[in-house]
Amino acid sequence: MKKKIIFLILVILSLFMCFPVIFLIAGSFMGKAELTGHLAPVLGKGKDFVSWGLLPKYPTIRSYVELLLDTPQFFVMFWNSVKIVFLSIAGQLVVGIAAAWGFARYNFRFKKILFTLYIVVMLMPFQVTMLSSYLVLDSFKMLDTHWSIILPAIFSTFSIFIMYRFFCNIPEAIIESARIDGASELKIFFKIGIPLGMPGIMSAVILQFLELWNLIEQPLTFLKDKSLWPLSIYLPNITLENADIAFTASAVTLIAAIIVFFAGQSYLEQGIAASAVKE
The missing domain is CATH 1.10.3720.10 (MetI-like)
Known part of the structure; x- marks a missing residue:
């Protein structure tokens, strides 16, 4: 039982440490409008709290195409x-x-x-x-x-x-x-x-x-x-x-x-x- 608890704690800590990478990958598949909605309180003039989703609502590879081809x-x-x-x-x-x-x-x-x-x-x-x-x-x-x-x-x-x-x-x-x-x-x-x-x-x-x-x-x-x-x-x-x-x-x-x-x-x-x- 003790080993299972330790294992669970380590898994939770690992996921917590991997969150910035998940945050980054999810953001790379978001459209500009969705990113604007999430980041406006930080980078814009928004007054609401910052929000973020682990999965993009409308996934797109447009930014990858623009980066790699243009x-x-x-x-x-x-x-x-x-x-x-x-x-x-x-x-x-x-x-x-x-x-x-x-x-x-x-x-x-x-x-x-x-x-x-x-x-x-x-x-x-x-x-x-x-x-x-x-x-x-x-x-x-x-x-x-x-x-x-x-x-x-x-x-x-x-x-x-x-x-x-x-x-x-x-x-x-x-x-x-x-x-x-x-x-x-x-x-x-x-x-x-x-x-x-x-x-x-x-x-x-x-x-x-x-x-x-x-x-x-x-x-x-x-x-x-x-x-x-x-x-x-x-x-x-x-x-x-x-x-x-x-x-x-x-x-x-x-x-x-x-x-x-x-x-x-x-x-x-x-x-x-x-x-x-x-x-």
Whole structure:
């Protein structure tokens, strides 16, 4: 009986947490008139209380057709997001895997101090490093280019931290056996380290995808040209005139994140568990 009560409570809490997504999906299938009736007290001059229905009264896909077939700006920003995310994650894999392997498997001078600095940098919010990043990017003439977003993301310390935990869990006996058999350090890295650390690598990729796909502050700070903006800041100002497109654009943007999340859910759970293990 106790388990059933706990299960019921968890189901209710889950539905409550999923309500914003249900709210969004339902709004994306509502017509402009129905959305106006619901949102007028917030976005218009209405004086009544806000109301909302979990299911649209008159469902329509008109806003989807308008967004996907008659809004070129949306596709420009979509491909901006794809470019930023793909290049950032590719760079993180090149830099981060090697760095995480070095920290996990080799002893060198000032290793603990350097790794501690990595953790400190990881814990710093963007607001702390914004000014210094702006000055550095300005000196390299990278402001108002996608590289102002991509380059800092390539050297993200968070992905290194996640992969480091998995590389540490590789048994030392396997590494030593490979060395006794005459394998070079490079061969050990590619033939043993990367295959056995693949769950950590994939979890880092998924976490970084979710972060980069939803970037807001960095594009607003470093990109003045709106044609370079990613999809995450599409239609930042919602009005009654564009509410239907805003809901639909948000729903379409959410689809990519949902697909990646469910495709790599098991890896994500392993990454979170590994990052919580105390060294």
